[in-house]
Amino acid sequence: MDFLGQLNPRQREAVEHTEGPLLILAGAGSGKTRVITYRIAHLIRNNHVPPSRLLAVTFTNKAAEEMRDRVAILLGGGSSPAPDGTLSLPWVSTFHSFAVRLLRREGGGLEALRQGFTARFSIYDEADQVAVLKAVYRQLGLDEKFLPYRSAAARISHAKNQGIAPEHYYGRSTNPQDEKLAVIYEQYEAALRRANALDFDDLLLEAVRLLRHDEQARARAVDRFHYLMVDEYQDTNRVQYDLVRLLTEPRRNLCVVGDEDQSIYGWRGADIRNILDFERDYPGATLIRLEQNYRSTKNILDAAGQVVSHNLERKGKELWTTAGPGSKILLYRGEDAENEALFIAACIEKHLRQNPSERAAVLYRTNFQSRQIEEALRRYGRSYLLVGGLSFYQRAEVKDLLAYLKAAVSPQDSYSLLRIINTPARGIGKSTVELIARHTGETGLSLWASLEDLLARGSLAARSHAALAGFQSLMKDLRAHLGSGPLHQALVWLLDTTGYRKMLEQEGTIESQGRLENIDELVNAAADAGARGETVEEFLDHAALVADTDDLDEAAQVTLLTLHMAKGLEFSLVIMAGMEEGLFPHSRSADTASGLEEERRLCYVGMTRAQKQLVLTLARSRRRFGGGELEPGRPSRFLREVPARLLEEVSPFGVQLEEGVDLYTERHEVQEIARHHTFTGKTYNSVENIAEFFAARGIPTPAAAARRTAAEAPARAQVTPIRGPTPKAAGGFRAGARVHHPKYGTGTVLRKEGEGDDAKLTVSFPYHGIKKLIQKYATLRQE
DNA sequence: TTCGGGGCATTTTTT
DNA sequence: ATGCCCCGAA
Secondary structure, eight states: OOOOOOOOOHHHHHOOOOOOOEEEEEEETSSHHHHHHHHHHHHHTSOOOGGGGGEEEEEEEEHHHHHHHHHHHHHTSSSSBBBTTTTTOOOEEEHHHHHHHHHHTHHHHHHHSSSTTOTTEEEEEEHHHHHHHHHHHHHHHHOOTTTTTHHHHHHHHHHHHOOOHHHHHTTOSSEEEHHHHHHHHHHHHHHHHHTTTEHHHHHHHHHHHHHHHHHHHHHHHHHHEEEEEEESGGGGHHHHHHHHHHHHHHTOEEEEEEEGGOOOOOOTOOOHHHTTTHHHHSSOOOEEEEOOOOOOOOHHHHHHHHHTTTOOSSSSOOOSSSSSSSSSSEEEEEESSSHHHHHHHHHHHHHHHTTTTEEEEEESSSGGGHHHHHHHHHHTTOOOOOOOOOGGSSSHHHHHHHHHHHHOOOOOHHHHHHHHHSSSSOOOOOOHHHHHHHHHHHHOOOOHHHHHHHHHHSSSSSHOOOOOOOHHHHHHHHHHHHHHSOOOHHHHHHHHHHHHHHHHHHHOSSSHHHHHHHHHHHHHHHHHHHTTTHHHHHHHHHHHHHHHOGGOTTSSEEEEEEEHTTOOOOOOOOOOOBBOOOOBTBBBTTHHHHHHHHHHHHHHHHHHHHHEEEEEEEEEEEEESTTEEEOOOOOOOHHHHGGGGGEEEETTTTTTTTTTOOOOHHHHHHEEEEHHHOOBBBOTTHHHHHHHSSSSSHHHHHHHHHHHHHHTTTOBOOOOOOOOOOOOOOOSSTOOOOOETTTTEEEEEEHHHHHHOOOEEEEETTTEEEEEEEEETTEEEEE
């Protein structure tokens, strides 16, 4: 098959340019993934480069998976199978999982480089970081009033991403807060080191360190990868830049693909200069612009292009298309957020009725905006997929079990140990933990070693001694189980022995029911991992590096998500909500020129997601917080940057259902429809997704390909399971009643506790699961 | 040690 | 309006 014939001239040029540095500026919708995958296929098939000599790096597992699948399909027939008969494929991975594999593999080098580190390090996510920072704050006598943990974590992360060490941070601090933060930073680093843990930033930093200081390790890496490709290059930070540099010197067969106009992660440390200065950093680099857009209508492209042309920090690209102008961009201004939301729902309804096979998305700047839009969609009985919220691996019960495993695998991992030392409650309370922590501080031992030391001394009160001794033998037994049998059996044993399962069962609530299902799913995932031959460590790595958005269901007809999460996706109809000053551009970004430019790029990203129809909406006034005042808003400056000739203002009656009912009188009828509507599509965080979170991503399977095809099939119906205690009948919202909640929509009352205003209701909502509500506070309506 | 009530802040978040 | 953190009572 001559796959090069399927490319346009520019794309083909990019694919065939294989030697030396290459920068591909790929505008939105210009076939970027196509170019990367074809380029890989070209190198392998036509230039006979062994697949193992190629490395492609992406930012998300999802992108990596997609790329792998597409390369596999391209190579499908003719590439050379490996001796064992499997298809040999290049290494496609995220920056982070690449770093982890490198560090685990080159563990010896790492240990030599860094005192006290072992290749068995734990990976700490944001929740773990906060736990570490809490301890550091306490040690320094600070509290969150100084700086919220999350902000401190963000600032430390930012410093790390720029390669600024704590001492350096201290040196350049100009105010007392920064000085203190430098100390926090230093203590945080020390705490991680003691715990033999690396945070996400460290994974990259340590990989860079290793390659810099361990000549042999670098030689091995450079020798292995002759061709490197980096996707979304505009989102790389300084450390990723260094990593790429180390991997490509001196061969310099580096191909980076990106779009400076889609750089929207500056606040996370991404450095737009990496892409702007590529030609300077890699002299002799070839620059190829992909400007033909295959996604959107001309009107949409022109509008987006006009907006982003107001930016100065760009190389400049002009997207063009052979498509026709298409519809104008609709602009709607509602009285308030509720009215805006109703318009959005009506607009989606109209579009999908006319185009039943198409997909629509509502994009917004901040997550709280989804609430009213959800409510409006529910009124129309329209199912949707809300992207955001807690992912599976971030859930408390899953994190607990993983913490048991981490603590067992790495005795130094004090923060994982801390998490589960008294979960379920086993009589090791706050004061006992503090006692051990103090001992840790005095001796410099890890929490676990300190615990053992205290037990050996026998100086503890009988009660705590017994509790701690019990815990000690529990962990020893867990280690033994992990060493002797399959992982999932160890987990089952753990759940029984600790009484974790019992704890949830005894709770007897609907929430606990869900948690039980989650832990069962984790056990299944462990069994699958075991069947694939994964070790505990690999299982834990996988769990740490998998992200929730990886499983974004593309089959959903209506998707609600933030502008940030929309990058890389496309929808027939795109509605951008909340086009108001202060909201978008967001007030916190509006005071610097670079912040404003990033907001503008975000606007560009949002607009270019639309294939056929783009709709911009705003509200004349909206409430800032729940109970706040209605505050008037001003239209976003981005609206003015769209040429007026491309815009069409629509009244609330401009977009209507065919029946001719208007938005205001219609509500009650619509509610009636909604009541009978069956929700379809799987919930973003539903249990059935969990297995997929842990599914192997290494080798594309027929099942994976089938799943892709199946994405076009209608989503299966989901029935919210109702289990748990038998509902008691009572007045008002009694069990079994259908109620409506402003945020969660329509749900079923499962249980009622107490009477009158103080009654507590347990309600099951599709998409949101089980919520406990106080009748007095929750604005519930009887359906 | 553990549970429940009142105070407080609430942008975005690839790994 | 809500979620989460800390403090006081059982």
